[in-house]
Amino acid sequence: MKNTPTDPVEILQALIRCPSVTPHDAGALGVLEQHLTDAGFTCHRLVFKQDGTPDIANLFARIGTADPHLCFAGHTDVVPVGDDKDWSHPPFAAEIHGGEIYGRGATDMKGSVAAFAAAAMDFVKEHGTDKGSISFLITGDEEGPAINGTVKVLEWMKKFHHVPDHCLVGEPSCVDELGDTIKIGRRGSLSFTVTVEGKQGHVAYPEKTDNPVPKLARFVDVISTTPLDKGNNQFGPSSLAVTTFDVDNKATNVVPARATAKFNIRYSTVHTYDTLRDWVSGHVAKVKAELGGTWIIQSSEGAEAFITEPGAFVGIVQDAVEQDTGLLPKLSTSGGTSDARFIKDYCPVLEFGPTNATIHQVDERINVEELKATTRIYRRILDSYFNT
Numbered sequence: 001m002k003n004t005p006t007d008p009v010e011i012l013q014a015l016i017r018c019p020s021v022t023p024h025d026a027g028a029l030g031v032l033e034q035h036l037t038d039a040g041f042t043c044h045r046l047v048f049k050q051d052g053t054p055d056i057a058n059l060f061a062r063i064g065t066a067d068p069h070l071c072f073a074g075h076t077d078v079v080p081v082g083d084d085k086d087w088s089h090p091p092f093a094a095e096i097h098g099g100e101i102y103g104r105g106a107t108d109m110k111g112s113v114a115a116f117a118a119a120a121m122d123f124v125k126e127h128g129t130d131k132g133s134i135s136f137l138i139t140g141d142e143e144g145p146a147i148n149g150t151v152k153v154l155e156w157m158k159k160f161h162h163v164p165d166h167c168l169v170g171e172p173s174c175v176d177e178l179g180d181t182i183k184i185g186r187r188g189s190l191s192f193t194v195t196v197e198g199k200q201g202h203v204a205y206p207e208k209t210d211n212p213v214p215k216l217a218r219f220v221d222v223i224s225t226t227p228l229d230k231g232n233n234q235f236g237p238s239s240l241a242v243t244t245f246d247v248d249n250k251a252t253n254v255v256p257a258r259a260t261a262k263f264n265i266r267y268s269t270v271h272t273y274d275t276l277r278d279w280v281s282g283h284v285a286k287v288k289a290e291l292g293g294t295w296i297i298q299s300s301e302g303a304e305a306f307i308t309e310p311g312a313f314v315g316i317v318q319d320a321v322e323q324d325t326g327l328l329p330k331l332s333t334s335g336g337t338s339d340a341r342f343i344k345d346y347c348p349v350l351e352f353g354p355t356n357a358t359i360h361q362v363d364e365r366i367n368v369e370e371l372k373a374t375t376r377i378y379r380r381i382l383d384s385y386f387n388t
Helices: 008-016 028-038 110-127 150-159 213-225 273-291 312-325 368-385
Strands: 042-048 056-063 069-075 100-102 133-139 166-169 181-183 188-197 239-246 258-267 294-303 330-332 349-351 365-367
Touching: 008 028, 008 100, 008 110, 008 368, 028 042, 028 056, 028 110, 028 133, 042 150, 056 150, 069 110, 069 368, 100 368, 110 133, 110 368, 133 150, 166 368, 181 312, 181 349, 188 213, 188 273, 213 239, 213 258, 213 273, 273 294, 312 349, 312 368, 365 368
Parallel strands: 069 133, 069 166, 166 349, 181 330
Antiparallel strands: 042 056, 056 133, 100 365, 188 258, 188 294, 239 258
């Protein structure tokens, strides 16, 4: 007699009812840990800290010791809800209305965590651990600074010989409908602050001042209108967005002493941190040669671009999605950063999860049938992975 499938809805509701806004766990990891322990997983609660940062609770769970080893990575921390009054249903009540489960984290990403847990527990119940190992890398610091989360768990996994062969991250990857997108990589992120120092003075005596605003404005215009690249088969063209232009000047009759601009570059694998720093420095040098000024360039590294080349693992996930949804998912590198940027240094990594239409929004929610379909897809991935 076939076992009754584990219900991901009950797991998700229990997770949502834990108000685990970063850096607080609020019991969310305990919910998952209890389910996995009951299913035979060996669980390790890992708490990491660093001066000036909050203590973060994380969970690593594994069943089996043989190869191949497939890891599911995700997070149970969530972003703040904003004003509770704006929600049509309480953000941590996990109420079901119109076939949808409402709550912060429903799709980003407690839904995926619940779905994979249900799929993994059912797989182990049916097949045991003879075919390989399944593990969970669950952090409470993905929505925060990401200092005491996945990075340190991965270091711990390497130290104790738990590095997987492949990893699937449950970020909500789909755009319009479940199954339309798999993330096989991510663009890199590098932020800059460029300051031009001038000389403050009265606007009626410009010869006694050195106005930094025209210099910085010229530079911002140049970098905003100069393409970084044309993109390639895996990535669209790299993009640059200016986020601030500030002179800290409330007077209309004073030339400011300095002007500062901040901008972020999202880039493909044709660039590196160093080549982008050279690109920015080159444009500063050109404007400086034309207009002069004292320039200060600062940069802050966000994430490196990466790609998981299509192959057997990508094919397994694509086939599982297509078999359940009828859609052949697009292989994408769009969007922001995720913890996959850390995992890619240890093993090939993909991202697949439900639709992302309501993530970080008021009334975040997931359709019950979509949650169950995500669970089926994860189960298909497990079946195929351990039989290929």
